Amino acid sequence: MNYKIIIAYDGSRYDGWQKQGNTDNTIQGKLEAVLSSVCGESIEINGAGRTDAGVHSEGQCANFRSSSPLSPAAIMEKANSYLPEDIAIISAEEAPERFHARLNAKGKTYRYSLRLGAAPDVFRRKYQLRIEEKLDIDAMKKAAKALCGEHDYKAFCSLKKYKKSTVRNVESIDFLLNGDNLDIYFRGDGFLYNMVRILTGTLIEVGTGKLAHTEMESILRSLDRSKAGFTAPAKGLCLINVEY
Amino acid sequence: MNYKIIIAYDGSRYDGWQKQGNTDNTIQGKLEAVLSSVCGESIEINGAGRTDAGVHSEGQCANFRSSSPLSPAAIMEKANSYLPEDIAIISAEEAPERFHARLNAKGKTYRYSLRLGAAPDVFRRKYQLRIEEKLDIDAMKKAAKALCGEHDYKAFCSLKKYKKSTVRNVESIDFLLNGDNLDIYFRGDGFLYNMVRILTGTLIEVGTGKLAHTEMESILRSLDRSKAGFTAPAKGLCLINVEY
Numbered sequence: 001m002n003y004k005i006i007i008a009y010d011g012s013r014y015d016g017w018q019k020q021g022n023t024d025n026t027i028q029g030k031l032e033a034v035l036s037s038v039c040g041e042s043i044e045i046n047g048a049g050r051t052d053a054g055v056h057s058e059g060q061c062a063n064f065r066s067s068s069p070l071s072p073a074a075i076m077e078k079a080n081s082y083l084p085e086d087i088a089i090i091s092a093e094e095a096p097e098r099f100h101a102r103l104n105a106k107g108k109t110y111r112y113s114l115r116l117g118a119a120p121d122v123f124r125r126k127y128q129l130r131i132e133e134k135l136d137i138d139a140m141k142k143a144a145k146a147l148c149g150e151h152d153y154k155a156f157c158s159l160k161k162y163k164k165s166t167v168r169n170v171e172s173i174d175f176l177l178n179g180d181n182l183d184i185y186f187r188g189d190g191f192l193y194n195m196v197r198i199l200t201g202t203l204i205e206v207g208t209g210k211l212a213h214t215e216m217e218s219i220l221r222s223l224d225r226s227k228a229g230f231t232a233p234a235k236g237l238c239l240i241n242v243e244y
Numbered sequence: 245m246n247y248k249i250i251i252a253y254d255g256s257r258y259d260g261w262q263k264q265g266n267t268d269n270t271i272q273g274k275l276e277a278v279l280s281s282v283c284g285e286s287i288e289i290n291g292a293g294r295t296d297a298g299v300h301s302e303g304q305c306a307n308f309r310s311s312s313p314l315s316p317a318a319i320m321e322k323a324n325s326y327l328p329e330d331i332a333i334i335s336a337e338e339a340p341e342r343f344h345a346r347l348n349a350k351g352k353t354y355r356y357s358l359r360l361g362a363a364p365d366v367f368r369r370k371y372q373l374r375i376e377e378k379l380d381i382d383a384m385k386k387a388a389k390a391l392c393g394e395h396d397y398k399a400f401c402s403l404k405k406y407k408k409s410t411v412r413n414v415e416s417i418d419f420l421l422n423g424d425n426l427d428i429y430f431r432g433d434g435f436l437y438n439m440v441r442i443l444t445g446t447l448i449e450v451g452t453g454k455l456a457h458t459e460m461e462s463i464l465r466s467l468d469r470s471k472a473g474f475t476a477p478a479k480g481l482c483l484i485n486v487e488y
Contacts, residue, residue: 001481008363008365008366008367009365009366010367010369042450056367058367073362077361078362080362080363080364085364085369086366087366088364088365088366088370090363104249117406118317118320118321118324119252119320119324119332119333120324120332121252121332121335122252122253122254122330122331122332123252123254123300123302123368123371124328124367125254125329126328129369139339
């Protein structure tokens with residue numbers, strides 16, 4: 001059976017999603033070890049997005065094939081009882097035989113969470129970047145609008161050499177302000193390495209006045225990483241949803 | 245000036261609210277140390293509720309007197325920059341000269357958070373008790389109704405010898421189910437030592453069928469701690485609000 005699972009994780013103490021050789025401390029590695037034990041055979045999973053070290057997920061999607069007789073629900077329940085408490089399978093179902101979580105992904109939504117105001121949120125402190133300076137959110141919204149669309153986002157990518165195209169389509173950047181919590185949702189067909197974090201850092205620099213919202217087009221056109229804003233830290237970023 | 249402050253804290257790594265002698269690792273101790281440094285004089289604070297080790301707060305209230313020239317907002321901002329990231333002053337104002345956070349408290353609201361279903365919430369795992377058994381929430385609501393009102397709650401108190409009255413008025417016990425998150429709000433004029441946690445443990449035992457909801461009155465009448473349910477762990481409990 002081809003199993004499709006949705007995974008939530010607090011990425012704080014992991015070296016990211018993607019499995020690494022011997023000293024493995026990754027989400028994929030932990031999941032494969034537990035699923036192999038539950039299914040009684042070696043399991044390899046395909047994740048939709050390779051989240052970086054310290055990045056979280058509420059909706060990572062993955063698939064794997066197994067000849068286990070267990071139902072998706074039974075695998076989920078057993079796996080959750082063995083997984084560390086900061087990783088959980090939150091849904092499991094049978095997928096069409098040819099479904100591949102990464103290759104079939106049509107879009108992704110990420111959220112970057114900021115904490116404004118004079119006090120941190122003690123319960124979300126590990127999942128928010130605190131900004132003590134005043135932010136001009138209207139200017140940030142204007143900049144965000146200029147950053148949407150189909151563009152070459154090379155200026156918003158940390159990798160200097162990118163073999164494939166750096167053109168992506170960012171469908172929307174939406175702001176949700178709830179008290180002192182500012183969540184920014186990025187929806188697009190795909191994102192380059194560190195792209196959401198650099199977009200966020202750039203928007204923050206617009207908010208604090210270090211960059212003008214009118215500069216976004218020239219930053220995009222420059223294809224030059226040094227023109228965009230800083231790379232916002234991993235802890236504020238969360239993969240929310242993968243679309244198929 | 246008499247300063248009134250509201251404090252949020254993640255109680256996970258502290259020995260509770262109330263200051264203890266030499267090896268102090270309490271919320272009150274941390275706050276007094278920082279406030280003394282900010283105000284430039286020795287500060288003692290009165291907290292409304294003495295939360296236990298591991299219990300959290302979104303709305304603990306305290307007051308303290310200081311001859312500092314600093315405004316409440318300035319004290320809050322400075323204190324937050326020195327406080328550990330799991331303690332934050334979320335509001336500060338001038339209070340009437342005779343205001344005392346504990347003696348003037350008229351009521352308190354606590355929340356106990358349960359996580360139901362087949363998967364934990366990885367982001368709230370430190371603030372929820374996970375219950376994997378099915379709960380009969382209707383039976384829990386009936387039991388909760390019987391537990392409200394003015395009663396002698398001695399059966400719901402961990403201290404065997406209580407010098408003062410063990411009569412309290414529990415005004416309401418409300419259930420808020422949001423997906424797999426079940427939050428139970430307890431509002432009353434005051435609560436005995438461990439009372440909310442024992443009420444919660446009792447309600448959980450009703451939910452799992454270990455106790456019948458019809459037994460609540462006889463448990464109250466027994467005044468016998470051994471008749472009530474278990475003491476639910478501290479991590480699910482949060483002081484939400486203090487009324488004056």
